[in-house]
Amino acid sequence: MNTxxxxxxxxxxxxxxxxxxxxxxxxxxxxxxxxxxAGAAHIDINTGVIIDIGANRGQSxxxxxxxxxxxxIIAFEPDxxxxxxxxxxxxxxxxxxxxxxxLGSESANITFFAPKYGYWNCDGMAATNLDAATDWLxxxxxxYKFDARKLTVERHSVKCDTLDSYNLLPELIKIHAQGAExxxxxxxxxxxxxxxxxxxxxxxSPEVTELxxxxxxxxxxxVDGLFNPGEAKRPVTFTWYLNAHHRDKLxxxxxxxx
Numbered sequence: 001m002n003t004x005x006x007x008x009x010x011x012x013x014x015x016x017x018x019x020x021x022x023x024x025x026x027x028x029x030x031x032x033x034x035x036x037x038a039g040a041a042h043i044d045i046n047t048g049v050i051i052d053i054g055a056n057r058g059q060s061x062x063x064x065x066x067x068x069x070x071x072x073i074i075a076f077e078p079d080x081x082x083x084x085x086x087x088x089x090x091x092x093x094x095x096x097x098x099x100x101x102x103l104g105s106e107s108a109n110i111t112f113f114a115p116k117y118g119y120w121n122c123d124g125m126a127a128t129n130l131d132a133a134t135d136w137l138x139x140x141x142x143x144y145k146f147d148a149r150k151l152t153v154e155r156h157s158v159k160c161d162t163l164d165s166y167n168l169l170p171e172l173i174k175i176h177a178q179g180a181e182x183x184x185x186x187x188x189x190x191x192x193x194x195x196x197x198x199x200x201x202x203x204x205s206p207e208v209t210e211l212x213x214x215x216x217x218x219x220x221x222x223v224d225g226l227f228n229p230g231e232a233k234r235p236v237t238f239t240w241y242l243n244a245h246h247r248d249k250l251x252x253x254x255x256x257x258x
Contacts, residue, residue, distance in 0.1 A: 002141060009144035012118025019121075026057050026089075033063030036200065036238040039222035040067040040172060042250060043198045048171035049074060051163070053103055053184060054202075056124055057085045060174055061096060071095070074168060078102035078112050078158040079126045102128055102160040103177075105186040112158045117143075118150040127178035128160075162187030169195050176202035176237075185211055199241040204231060209241075217241040 011018035037060070040050070045068040052060050055075035064073060074097045075090075077083055083100040090096040102110060113133040114126040127133040130153065137143050137151060163173075164187060173188070175181050181201055185192070185208065192215050199217065201208060209219055209231065220227040220240040227250060232239040242250075 002144065005140070005142055005144040008120070008142065011120035012150060015119045018119065022057070026059055026062075031066075033059065033066065034237055036222050036232070036236065036240070037063040038067055038225075039200070039227065039240055040064055042227070042253070043068075043172055043246065044249065045071045045171045047071065049169055051168060051170045051173045051197075052076065053163070053174065054176040054178070055082070055086060055098070056176075057082050058089050060176070061086075061090065064172075064174065065095070068172070071171070073097070074166075074170075075099070076101050076103055078128070078156075078160075079114055079123055080156055080158075081114070081121065082123050082126075100158075102158050102180075103163050103184045103187060104128070104160045104180065105162065105183040106160070107162060107165065108160050109157055110160045112156045114154045114156065116152050116154070125178065128180050129178070132179040164188055164190040170197040171195075172198045172200065174200040174238075179205075181205070182207050182211065196243050196245060198243075198246055200238050201241060202237050203234075204239050204241075212241050216243045218243075218247070 047070045050064050050068060050071045050073045052064065052073055052075040055061055055077040061073055061075055072095050076099050077086055078101060086098050090098060102112060110128055112126060112128055113130045115122045115133050117137055125133055125136055134151060134153060138146050140146065163184065168191065175184055177184055182205060219231045220242055221230055221232045221236065222240055227240060
């Protein structure tokens with residue numbers, strides 16, 4: 001039996017189990033975050049701006065603050081329940097600015113889909129596309145004994161902006177948006193051109209890689225302190241995208257260390 005699939009089955013069956021589990025993960029996110037985040041320590045962000053698109057409950061904010069502690073983080077999260085958590089969690093932290101917004105290729109009011117499976121509020125799967133929000137759960141490799149009768153989806157009308165409309169100057173952009181990454185990047189073309197930030201993208205599609213190649217980026221996987229060429233393979237979540245400026249800096253750092 002797939003252990004993770006069975007644990008997710010228990011989330012749906014046992015009241016409060018998923019909440020307790022993810023609450024513990026939130027509290028320890030800065031220490032036990034995905035190892036890909038550690039690449040931020042090598043980008044020379046210093047006091048610069050990091051944009052966190054798809055901040056969820058703030059796990060990525062905590063991870064990024066660990067590896068770039070002097071940075072300013074501007075976070076975007078459209079899910080209303082997660083937005084409430086973020087507004088409380090970081091309300092006294094002047095280095096974090098939060099917007100309860102979706103990002104996309106144009107400004108509009110859109111529908112945001114938030115799934116719930118049994119007792120499990122699946123906020124990490126919420127998306128601007130219904131299929132993207134629900135298909136993950138029906139995969140038998142991910143959910144033991146999936147029962148469609150236990151799946152409900154809340155629909156929320158949310159404001160969607162383009163990243164370009166905020167006129168930000170990021171050193172790094174992190175994107176985890178359940179399939180909306182390409183639309184978000186199309187709404188960030190001016191920002192990519194002007195600022196040439198590094199990018200940290202979850203499960204990128206071939207279209208995402210193709211678009212970023214147009215801007216001079218190449219994909220990398222961060223493993224054991226090194227950026228290796230290529231896209232991340234599951235179960236690794238994030239692929240780094242670096243341009244010539246980042247690659248030259250990293251090469252000089254390696255040469256100096258040698």
